[in-house]
Amino acid sequence: MLDLMASVFGLKWGELNAYQREKLEDGYDMSMCGTNDNSTDENKLLYGGYDPIIVTITHILKERASIGWTSYSHTGVPVPVFAEGREAWRFAGFYDNTDIAKKLAEAMDLPSLPVNK
Numbered sequence: 001m002l003d004l005m006a007s008v009f010g011l012k013w014g015e016l017n018a019y020q021r022e023k024l025e026d027g028y029d030m031s032m033c034g035t036n037d038n039s040t041d042e043n044k045l046l047y048g049g050y051d052p053i054i055v056t057i058t059h060i061l062k063e064r065a066s067i068g069w070t071s072y073s074h075t076g077v078p079v080p081v082f083a084e085g086r087e088a089w090r091f092a093g094f095y096d097n098t099d100i101a102k103k104l105a106e107a108m109d110l111p112s113l114p115v116n117k
Contacts, residue, residue: 020060027056
């Protein structure tokens with residue numbers, strides 16, 4: 001698993017802190033025990049029904065990249081967007097997430113991006 005983490009995800013065991021190593025060991029144990037179904041409340045919270053080792057690796061990667069997600073799932077539901085300041089009127093309402101970048105480009109007077117067909 002350590003070789004796989006290094007080659008696929010760029011995570012080297014020796015470069016991880018003690019907390020990250022502990023969480024990876026916990027996730028690995030949960031993934032490999034063969035009896036974990038993520039049905040306990042703690043596991044639902046920690047892993048959201050996904051494979052514990054993969055979720056743990058993802059958490060470490062997102063921390064390193066300084067990004068975060070608020071859930072384990074994605075939806076096609078438009079998201080509420082609001083803004084203040086110049087061009088704020090463009091962002092009052094619910095939009096598909098792909099429209100937000102287009103609206104930002106318009107607000108910053110950037111040229112339109114080519115559409116792939």
